[in-house]
Amino acid sequence: MEAGKNHPAYREACGIIELDKADFKRLGAWPNTNVRVNSAHGTVVVKAVPATQGPHPGIAFIPMGPWANRVINPYTYSTGTPTFKGTPIEVEPAQGEVVLDGIQVVYEVVRGGKK
Amino acid sequence: MTKTVSDVICPFCGTLCDDLEVVVSDDGKKILEVLNACAIGNEKFHHAGAEDRPKRPRMQQPDGSYKEVSYDDAVEYTAQMLAKAKKPLMYGWSSTNCEAQSIGHEVAELVGAVVDNTATVCHGSTLIALQDVGIPSCTLGEIKNRADRILYWGCNPAHAHPRHMSRYSIFPRGFFTGKGSQSRKLFVIDPRMSDTAKLADYHFQVEQGRDYELLQAFRTALKGEWLPDTVAGIPKERIYEGAEVLKSGRFGIIFFGMGVTQTRGKNHNIDAAISLTKDLNEYTKFNIMPMRGHYNVTGSGEVLGWQYGFPYCVDLSRGFARYNPGDSSSNDLLVRGEVDAVLTIASDPGAHFPISSVQKIWNLPSVAIDPHITPTTEVSKLHVPVAFVGIECGGNAYRMDNVPIDCRKVVDPPEGMLTDEEFLTRVLKRVKELKGVA
Ligand code: SF4
Numbered sequence: 001m002e003a004g005k006n007h008p009a010y011r012e013a014c015g016i017i018e019l020d021k022a023d024f025k026r027l028g029a030w031p032n033t034n035v036r037v038n039s040a041h042g043t044v045v046v047k048a049v050p051a052t053q054g055p056h057p058g059i060a061f062i063p064m065g066p067w068a069n070r071v072i073n074p075y076t077y078s079t080g081t082p083t084f085k086g087t088p089i090e091v092e093p094a095q096g097e098v099v100l101d102g103i104q105v106v107y108e109v110v111r112g113g114k115k
Numbered sequence: 116m117t118k119t120v121s122d123v124i125c126p127f128c129g130t131l132c133d134d135l136e137v138v139v140s141d142d143g144k145k146i147l148e149v150l151n152a153c154a155i156g157n158e159k160f161h162h163a164g165a166e167d168r169p170k171r172p173r174m175q176q177p178d179g180s181y182k183e184v185s186y187d188d189a190v191e192y193t194a195q196m197l198a199k200a201k202k203p204l205m206y207g208w209s210s211t212n213c214e215a216q217s218i219g220h221e222v223a224e225l226v227g228a229v230v231d232n233t234a235t236v237c238h239g240s241t242l243i244a245l246q247d248v249g250i251p252s253c254t255l256g257e258i259k260n261r262a263d264r265i266l267y268w269g270c271n272p273a274h275a276h277p278r279h280m281s282r283y284s285i286f287p288r289g290f291f292t293g294k295g296s297q298s299r300k301l302f303v304i305d306p307r308m309s310d311t312a313k314l315a316d317y318h319f320q321v322e323q324g325r326d327y328e329l330l331q332a333f334r335t336a337l338k339g340e341w342l343p344d345t346v347a348g349i350p351k352e353r354i355y356e357g358a359e360v361l362k363s364g365r366f367g368i369i370f371f372g373m374g375v376t377q378t379r380g381k382n383h384n385i386d387a388a389i390s391l392t393k394d395l396n397e398y399t400k401f402n403i404m405p406m407r408g409h410y411n412v413t414g415s416g417e418v419l420g421w422q423y424g425f426p427y428c429v430d431l432s433r434g435f436a437r438y439n440p441g442d443s444s445s446n447d448l449l450v451r452g453e454v455d456a457v458l459t460i461a462s463d464p465g466a467h468f469p470i471s472s473v474q475k476i477w478n479l480p481s482v483a484i485d486p487h488i489t490p491t492t493e494v495s496k497l498h499v500p501v502a503f504v505g506i507e508c509g510g511n512a513y514r515m516d517n518v519p520i521d522c523r524k525v526v527d528p529p530e531g532m533l534t535d536e537e538f539l540t541r542v543l544k545r546v547k548e549l550k551g552v553a
Pocket of ligand 1: 125127130151152154155
């Protein structure tokens with residue numbers, strides 16, 4: 001990320017979701033295609049990649065960054081720290097949609113009024 | 116002719132490696148080569164010289180584009196914004212030096228701001244827990260020389276702190292650990308088969324969100340008490356075995372990261388981890404240490420600590436220091452709409468805060484002080500680029516084990532560019548004028 005967050009490398013590194021092999025099957029999507037991730041807190045399009053640090057069926061992983069932060073649970077439960085881990089999500093194939101870069105993924109919400 | 120600067124400190128992660136060598140061009144302006152650093156550290160040094168780096172402050176225009184302004188205008192805007200605000204938030208501080216932090220706090224006192232650092236989204240729950248139960252800890256040097264039981268709980272140093280294992284924990288041959296990794300047992304507790312876990316002697320693939328249960332199960336097993344057949348997805352036999360191996364060491368350390376601080380339970384998880392450490396001290400010497408992320412987040416906690424008595428979430432809006440995470444913490448303040456201006460420095464809340472908080476920053480008067488273009492600078496009204504601390508200027512930083520280390524300057528910043536310290540000093544001067552204090 002030190003190469004700059006306005007560069008495509010940031011999206012390649014963090015605009016992804018790592019899914020288990022078994023979950024790819026359940027989802028009916030190919031590895032390295034785009035998917036939409038929905039939670040009670042928001043929605044975002046990311047690229048689904050095979051988990052390299054698995055197996056962990058049922059658990060998906062989006063690296064820390066603006067993509068993850070569109071769907072995680074923002075509540076801090078009086079600790080000051082939002083609940084970044086363990087957010088229940090649904091994943092669906094999103095072939096026609098694009099993964100936005102690190103700045104646009106924020107703009108889509110703050111400027112565009114999207115959730 | 117090139118010059119080589121030795122013993123350079125890497126200003127990236129909390130490992131704060133102090134053995135880098137940097138080859139710079141003859142005129143002292145360009146970094147040519149960086150030796151000894153890991154890939155991330157390396158990139159940070161090279162990025163400093165990037166051509167597309169902004170060199171002057173940029174003000175957001177009504178159409179969303181950015182226009183260059185002078186540092187004088189930037190100082191004026193920042194000072195006016197802070198002086199006018201009822202309760203501004205001054206957030207970040209983790210990738211700058213202690214000197215800049217201290218000046219920033221002086222500004223905060225004058226304008227009645229809330230000062231918070233990146234611990235608020237990271238190891239804040241650790242700080243809460245250690246205020247509750249204390250912390251038996253040590254330095255990384257002691258670990259290198261003594262530790263023979265090493266636990267990484269909910270952290271993945273192979274990616275986040277790449278040289279941590281080779282410099283301090285698993286691989287180095289220390290005074291009492293002459294056989295290096297052979298004289299140590301590595302435990303990794305992680306719901307994933309992480310790249311750190313692949314190196315482990317014992318990997319406990321805990322069910323996501325069940326760290327608290329597993330920590331308490333280890334405490335139970337230490338005492339030889341009854342356990343159910345599985346806890347957090349781990350069969351009890353393995354827990355009993357693990358507890359025995361931990362007990363049998365001479366010197367142990369638990370390193371823990373976001374996997375425990377950000378999951379359900381938060382400070383209670385850390386509470387349990389510290390209590391486990393305490394229990395292990397009945398049998399042998401054990402310590403615990405948070406894997407701090409930004410290279411100087413520890414320093415921000417230290418400076419706030421010695422100035423106000425609290426390590427983060429310090430609310431100065433009433434003229435004295437208040438501390439109440441959940442109330443005086445950045446995300447809670449933003450979401451509840453309780454701050455009316457935001458200054459961010461040396462951090463990237465635009466990328467690391469939940470989008471609902473980022474939305475609030477976008478809606479407010481805001482200044483971002485950062486060498487890079489980041490999601491934060493792009494949602495702020497004013498972006499002030501500054502020199503890279505630890506590369507283009509020196510200053511003090513604290514390693515994750517609370518050891519202060521003086522960073523080095525290796526090259527000059529681009530012509531006319533201010534450092535965090537210089538910019539804040541000018542803001543302070545202007546705020547004093549606006550507030551009518553001499
Ligand atoms: S481990 Fe951390 S401090 Fe050391 S070189 Fe890598 S990024 Fe820098």
